[in-house]
Amino acid sequence: MTASSPPTRTDPPSRTEQARQIAEPLAAVFRQEAERADRTEQLSATGVRAIKASGYPALTVPVRLGGFGASLHEFAAAQEILGRADASLALVAAMNAHLLGSVGEAGSWPEDVYAQLAHSSVNAGALSNSLASEPDLGSPSRGGLPSSSARRVEGGWRVSGLKTWSTGSEALDFLVVTAAVAEGETGAEVWRFVIPAGSEGVRVQQTWQGSLSLRGSGSHDVKFEDVFVPDDHALPPAAPLSPVRAASSGAWFWTAVAATYLGVGQAALDSFVEYANERVPTALGASIATLPKIQQAAGQMNLDLMSARTLLHHLTRRWAAEPEARPDLLPQLAGAKNLCTNAAVNVTDLALRAAGGAALTSGLPLERYFRDARAGLTHPPADDQALTLLGKQALGL
Known part of the structure; x- marks a missing residue:
């Protein structure tokens, strides 16, 4: 048996x-x-x-x-x-x-x-999104008071203003809108208002055309015209949070951006590898993947992505495992965002250079990856902000 x-x-x-x-x-x-x-x-x-x-x-x-x-x-x-x-x-x-x-x-x-x-x-x-950018304000990460405003009425508030860069605007179910509120003698404060997308006075303006990047993101302007928000959906500035809790807002957004554009860079490498193995010029009699310059380009792309991914994953693992270290990890996550978005820019550029003229056409997705990667540089923290945060940490400031 x-x-x-x-x-x-x-x-x-x-x-x-x-x-x-x-x-x-x-x-x-x-x-x-x-x-x-x-x-x-x-x-x-x-x-x-x-x-x-x-x-x-x-x-x-x-x-x-x-x-x-x-x-x-x-x-x-x-x-x-x-x-x-x-x-x-x-x-x-x-x-x-x-x-x-x-x-x-x-x-x-x-x-x-x-x-x-x-x-x-x-x-x-x-789906929800936080709408904070405005034409005059620019990036809210740079500070400043929004032009959007809210005034008290019976039972709640009336919110008016214009928000830009509203990613997925037509698909959203809830809009978390920043607006200036003049309260008492303390001057204007920035409040948040949670507004259902179908509320009366909310209008998506079809402005997101002809963009260099993210053409399918529906990042239109959203107009708010005297939109009523009940008191229980108006969020005043939060009481000061502990450093550990306060770090969360930046960390999650920066990680979202870093990981998304890291994916764009990886897609460019994947597409380039496929093209290099399939492209067989008659003069060569073999795929261009056999050429040292193509191998070196692929190697550099791979190294850029591996470096960025290693740092991002190391820091996000520590974030979960060491909550008390989060205030110190936050500047490093800004650095990871910098590294990941710049890796995507560098990799898509190298892919276009190495693939040659074919990469300029829509026959390959490389030109789309090249365009989309550039958007990663515009998300906060910008490169100068990230480097300043890291520099202050290194200098003990």
């Missing part, structure tokens, strides 16, 4: 792998939609439906509210997969994920307001 072999032991997937598994089917849809959305300069309705049906909006919702409860590292791993498929749709998903992740971690909102957005994302795939 022959003894049977012991059953093969299959370990359950890690939480990081589970987060990736949530992202992978969604990325497949993004990949199919990317070229058409870029060409038509339209946010893909198919892509939006896929996001809402995928479970990804619940990725960073805490477990206590029914979500997956992804850590910063698990979020980074999942978000890179989406960025590798399409930057535009990846950022629509990222805006909701970083908002719910950071607020849930910091506990900086009233629980009932946060729970409404969180439950909507878990149960209905709702």
